[in-house]
Amino acid sequence: MNEFEEFKSKWETQDLGQLPNFDKSNIESNLLKFRKEKYWTPLILLLTIVILLFFLMIQPEESFHLLKKGIILMSVSLFVRVLFELWSNSMLNRLELREAVSLFYAKLTKFERTRRTIHFIITPIVLIVYILAFYSLLPAFKLNLSVGMYNYVLWSSVVVFTTLIVFKFISIPRELKLIKHLKGQINESNFLNE
Amino acid sequence: MNKSNYTDANFTEFYDKYYQQVLRICRGYVNGDIESAKDLTQDVFSRVWENLDTFNENSKISTWIYRIAVNTCLLYKRNSKQDLKSYQVHSKEEDGNHQLFELRMKKMFEAINKLPDQNKSIILLELESLPQKEIAKIMGMSHSAVRVRILRIKETLSKLVKK
Numbered sequence: 001m002n003e004f005e006e007f008k009s010k011w012e013t014q015d016l017g018q019l020p021n022f023d024k025s026n027i028e029s030n031l032l033k034f035r036k037e038k039y040w041t042p043l044i045l046l047l048t049i050v051i052l053l054f055f056l057m058i059q060p061e062e063s064f065h066l067l068k069k070g071i072i073l074m075s076v077s078l079f080v081r082v083l084f085e086l087w088s089n090s091m092l093n094r095l096e097l098r099e100a101v102s103l104f105y106a107k108l109t110k111f112e113r114t115r116r117t118i119h120f121i122i123t124p125i126v127l128i129v130y131i132l133a134f135y136s137l138l139p140a141f142k143l144n145l146s147v148g149m150y151n152y153v154l155w156s157s158v159v160v161f162t163t164l165i166v167f168k169f170i171s172i173p174r175e176l177k178l179i180k181h182l183k184g185q186i187n188e189s190n191f192l193n194e
Numbered sequence: 195m196n197k198s199n200y201t202d203a204n205f206t207e208f209y210d211k212y213y214q215q216v217l218r219i220c221r222g223y224v225n226g227d228i229e230s231a232k233d234l235t236q237d238v239f240s241r242v243w244e245n246l247d248t249f250n251e252n253s254k255i256s257t258w259i260y261r262i263a264v265n266t267c268l269l270y271k272r273n274s275k276q277d278l279k280s281y282q283v284h285s286k287e288e289d290g291n292h293q294l295f296e297l298r299m300k301k302m303f304e305a306i307n308k309l310p311d312q313n314k315s316i317i318l319l320e321l322e323s324l325p326q327k328e329i330a331k332i333m334g335m336s337h338s339a340v341r342v343r344i345l346r347i348k349e350t351l352s353k354l355v356k357k
Binding site: 003108 | 202205206209210213214217218221228232236237239240241243244245248249258261262264265266268269272295298299302311312315320321322323331332333334335348351352355356
């Protein structure tokens with residue numbers, strides 16, 4: 001008997017502990033968690049857009065043209081990111097868990113590629129446009145705000161944007177690991193199918 | 195039975211019947227870590243519950259549940275932010291045979307973990323002693339393709355374990 005057959009003969013005798021009772025509330029809270037996870041990002045971004053648009057609306061007619069342009073640019077960049085997130089969510093929703101595994105896997109791989117594009121290309125572009133638009137507002141802030149408030153806005157933005165960029169960089173090794181895994185899977189599968 | 199007729203009682207029946215099998219399959223995706231496998235099994239049955247209305251009797255309920263189990267595991271692997279824990283060897287000091295068995299289990303789980311995702315799914319279903327025709331239906335492949343793959347995967351696993 002080879003190693004595999006020996007392992008197989010013991011497979012069903014694994015000690016897995018007691019069968020937990022079926023708990024409907026546990027299952028329902030699990031399902032709620034799955035649904036919530038998908039909508040956090042677009043919800044937070046949409047809320048930011050609403051705040052920005054509210055800020056735009058309360059500006060007096062004669063206020064700086066540059067100020068309005070900056071706020072619109074920030075809102076548009078976030079809106080673009082929301083659209084991509086919703087598109088990616090709709091791709092995820094179209095994944096049918098009850099489908100044949102090979103079909104599901106092909107769709108999952110396509111979804112992963114889309115996520116990588118969003119992470120590596122779309123998000124950095126959105127972030128750069130957002131930061132540039134924000135800094136284009138600084139002259140208007142300087143004119144309209146007190147020195148203390150202006151310094152607060154300036155330095156808090158530096159902290160927030162630096163944190164965002166650092167988080168983005170921290171996530172890169174994990175993303176690269178996943179891409180490497182994905183490429184490995186495709187190569188290996190091709191090899192085994194030959 | 196009409197699809198809308200599935201009740202809590204039906205679900206409990208499926209849960210009791212397939213929990214252990216699904217747990218063992220999930221274990222293969224998390225390097226043998228039993229606690230992660232239990233969480234993942236809970237996710238699988240949550241998905242089964244969510245999709246129960248869509249089950250039609252053109253396929254066997256076991257095929258349908260295994261598809262959901264394997265696909266949920268694949269999805270979990272992609273979404274998981276944590277690295278896999280390594281297999282915990284539970285050895286009773288006085289029992290040398292048990293210790294040896296546990297070490298072999300650890301090696302085999304590590305070897306399974308190195309397989310490409312779809313091959314991992316095939317071999318875990320094979321370990322559950324499912325007929326190859328049913329594995330083919332779960333995977334959406336031809337019977338002959340599954341048969342050839344199983345042979346190759348067994349060879350690969352044996353080599354990996356011997357290393």
